[in-house]
Amino acid sequence: MAPPERQPPPAPLASAEIGGGVLPGWATYAAIGGAALVAAAVLLATGSFTVALLLVFTVPLACAAIYAWSRAVEGPRRAKDRVMTLAIASAFGLAMIPLISLLYEVIKRGLPGISLEFFTEDARGQIGGGGAAHAIVGTLVITGVAVAISVPIGIMTAIYMTEYGAGKKLRRALTFFVDVMTGIPSIVAGLFAYALFELFFGPGIRLGVMGSVALSVLMIPIVIRSAEEVLKIVPNHLREAAYALGTPKWKTIVKIVLPTAFAGLVTGVMIATARIIGETAPLLITTGVIDTINSNPLDGRMQNLAVYAFSEYRSPGVMKQASYDRAWAAALTLIAIVMILNIVARLVYRRYKTEIR
């Protein structure tokens, strides 16, 4: 009962657009290598060889080479796919260059300035030595107070906008002003805080909390925006489920909406914090420059890492190289703090994220 002998079917799947052949797995690398060799040869021959120029010429050459090769063997559709893949990978590489080189440079120059003294000593009465403990303490206190001001205001505003403001004029006005606030130059925020406190304390006032207020002006719109986005994606059917149980609206928000959005809210706050922790200009005019540890934001000047790096570089004193090293070390410390914040944000997100369908 064997089935009748069948004719081998024609191969419609392998025909037409797809040429039928397949390039070997190393084809793309070969194209890049070949393109690099050709580019290097041409550049050397014309005597204008630099690494940057080599990259600039290699990418389009490699694209052209892989397209021609793939088109001949695999057909036009696969050829386009290969070119786009290569182009996108190159764009990614291009975007990574500044980031990598920045990190490399900061680590290379910052490490010599890092020592135990850098984290434990302040700079009072030090000639050519001392540390940045006052700046680290100042950064943490100023930023902490700024977060304490911004988070309640920001999240409550976002709650108003998503839960209560639908279709109201106030909500549209808020959206507009939040957008405008996002674009405020940081120096303007600093001047605002300065002008505000000057009204009450007279000219020349410098307080840690002034810096926090200036940073809040920058941070609040970011918190509002991210919190609004996160609250918006809490599905409406969860709110309705709570209402149908006879739950008042405020309790639905507190017990259902906020917990569901918790991971996203925390991530948004962390990112906003990372964004303001490195501000320099507004702090220069609100918290001033000082050499001693001051952990009380309500009493006098306060140092901060970004301002510290700036002033170490601007007025290095007698031992110039040591000052420059400390400035870079301060930059490295700041980057490390931001990195830690981001890692914590990711961990929190992973731990508390809710599956939202």
Added chain:
Amino acid sequence: MFGAASARRDSAGADRVEASESGTPPEAVAATPASPSERGAKTIEVRGVNLFYGDFHAVEDVDIRIEPNKVTALIGSSGCGKTTFLRALNRMHELTPGARVEGEITLDGEDMYGPGVDPVRVRRLVGMVFQSPNPFPTMSIYENVAAGLSLNTRRMKKADKDAVVERSLRGAHLWEEVKDRLDKPGSGLSGGQQQRLCIARAIAVEPEVLLMDEPCSALDPVATLAIEDLIAELKSRYTIAIVTHNMQQAARASDVTAFFNLEQSGDPGRLVEVGATETIFTKPTQKATEDYVSGRFG
């Protein structure tokens, strides 16, 4: 049996000045305790109800009486206002911005939309189960069932809460399947189990009426059967109204069937006919009903 045209009202409480017609002070709704002992005898009576979304007239002139201890099925083609109507029965309709209710809906004679009636209170007496299962994703199975209690009111003793959770889960035929993993998230259950979890959550607050909006549309036939058995059992204690697209389900699970229809898209939906399920499916008085239940259209 059905009241004549009654005064039309706006659903927004603040705009309302007329007094309740039922004669009962509206505060009585707020004062009624939801004690299990006097349960199961609440009738919903609907007179001359029109429902709107802004300018759009969604449902026109509905008069119906939803009897206690019976299952009332609302059937009809998509977009004819069944769900909208169901949502008006526990004041969920007005949550949509611009939505309005005109006409009178009473729960055992007390006007649901009377001045001074708290919609939160109404929803505590008239529970709802939704089309797709929607357990709270941040909560465990136990917390989901207890949500209505812990979200609403009084602190309860742990033992009392445990008892309510067990009773509700047993009532929803879910206890045996989840009793060993009450602290696991509710979203880890299968679709049918999640829907039964939602039913358990709804009955844990001891409502008088249970509204179900296509509770089986996301479920497979086995899970659907489980829910239908559950409905048949629940009707001894609750007044139940269920929206369904599935005519076999209406025929199997309901005592009374109401057929909604709309002439054409854009027109408001109307209640064409209501009667005992057997009558509706065998000898309907209206041509449209006959066409619909016999599958000739819709």
